[in-house]
Amino acid sequence: MNRFNFFIPAIGFFVLALILWRGLYLDPKELPSMLIDKPMPKFALTTVDGNEISNADLPNSMFLLNVWGSYCLPCLIEHPTLMRLAEEGEIPVVGINYRDKKQLALGWLSDNGNPFAFSILDESGRFGIDLGVYGAPETYLVDADGVIRYRHVSVLDENVWRQDFLPAINKLQAESNTQQ
Amino acid sequence: MRIFHKFSWEFKVCRPIAALLLILSVSVMATLNAQVDAFEFENEEQQKRFRTLSNELRCPMCQNTNLSGSTGGVAEDLRREVHRMIVDGFSDTEIEKFMFDRYGDFIFYRPRLRAETILLWFGPIMFLLIGGYLALGIWRRASLSSVDSTSLDSHQAAQLQKLLRNKH
Numbered sequence: 278m279n280r281f282n283f284f285i286p287a288i289g290f291f292v293l294a295l296i297l298w299r300g301l302y303l304d305p306k307e308l309p310s311m312l313i314d315k316p317m318p319k320f321a322l323t324t325v326d327g328n329e330i331s332n333a334d335l336p337n338s339m340f341l342l343n344v345w346g347s348y349c350l351p352c353l354i355e356h357p358t359l360m361r362l363a364e365e366g367e368i369p370v371v372g373i374n375y376r377d378k379k380q381l382a383l384g385w386l387s388d389n390g391n392p393f394a395f396s397i398l399d400e401s402g403r404f405g406i407d408l409g410v411y412g413a414p415e416t417y418l419v420d421a422d423g424v425i426r427y428r429h430v431s432v433l434d435e436n437v438w439r440q441d442f443l444p445a446i447n448k449l450q451a452e453s454n455t456q457q
Numbered sequence: 458m459r460i461f462h463k464f465s466w467e468f469k470v471c472r473p474i475a476a477l478l479l480i481l482s483v484s485v486m487a488t489l490n491a492q493v494d495a496f497e498f499e500n501e502e503q504q505k506r507f508r509t510l511s512n513e514l515r516c517p518m519c520q521n522t523n524l525s526g527s528t529g530g531v532a533e534d535l536r537r538e539v540h541r542m543i544v545d546g547f548s549d550t551e552i553e554k555f556m557f558d559r560y561g562d563f564i565f566y567r568p569r570l571r572a573e574t575i576l577l578w579f580g581p582i583m584f585l586l587i588g589g590y591l592a593l594g595i596w597r598r599a600s601l602s603s604v605d606s607t608s609l610d611s612h613q614a615a616q617l618q619k620l621l622r623n624k625h
Contacts, residue, residue, distance in 0.1 A: 411517035
């Protein structure tokens with residue numbers, strides 16, 4: 278018993294060190310989304326092209342929901358990846374033009390190219406609040422039933438696509454296969 | 458004093474700059490408050506509730522500021538939303554639930570007592586109790602052993618006297 282007591286401080290130290298060590302690699306900026314496994318919030322807005330749009334117009338398959346703005350520099354960094362995904366038909370990408378001006382958004386799309394099936398215009402940021410958005414860029418993975426399954430905050434580049442999105446997508450597909 | 462004298466020109470230059478910075482920062486804070494006060498309310502009570510809520514809700518983007526002190530875009534939107542909900546007659550609890558459903562516990566500077574936050578609430582007192590218990594144990598053992606080590610039997614006392622005598 279006395280022998281064991283002798284080791285208590287050392288054990289305590291290692292437990293604390295382990296917890297703190299893990300803490301070093303947690304990103305405090307990455308907040309968990311409250312909308313995971315919840316349906317997309319209801320909306321009735323317009324696209325940046327001026328068409329009316331609501332939940333019924335969303336793709337019937339799995340899709341990405343990308344929050345972007347013409348003011349947003351990291352959005353330019355992830356833009357080639359979104360373009361590739363859309364061009365190669367890997368997954369449909371829907372945009373949310375967040376806290377931006379319509380004219381600036383249209384200019385940005387024609388300057389850089391448009392990877393989006395359509396972009397929902399959210400000038401006031403009100404729809405963003407319903408999604409729990411706190412700044413562009415953010416990307417949500419929405420399944421065929423319109424349920425949000427994954428969120429990534431900040432740049433979605435090829436690495437993030439391979440390491441985070443593909444496994445999440447594969448997991449979802451495996452789930453839906455076992456259900457059928 | 459000499460050191461002070463050597464650098465006194467720095468004091469002469471730095472002090473006015475520091476004073477200027479202080480004045481600037483105070484005036485920036487004043488404009489921030491003005492920003493909050495730009496909303497119109499039906500009565501004093503609503504305004505007071507708005508102030509309390511925007512002080513206790515955290516800006517999700519800027520992490521360590523509350524809604525009232527933040528210039529971030531999302532903070533601006535959330536302030537507007539809090540104002541709208543107050544004027545529309547929502548209660549504080551309803552507004553807090555609205556924020557929680559979208560941004561989670563992070564949005565509260567004072568997190569609510571839930572299974573996930575129990576360690577946050579009671580962790581410090583738990584560690585204090587554990588630490589206090591250990592410290593008490595160590596202290597008691599130390600006081601016990603110190604009594605033992607100072608009392609010498611007659612043989613040891615004689616040895617000690619002999620040693621001390623030899624030294625001189």
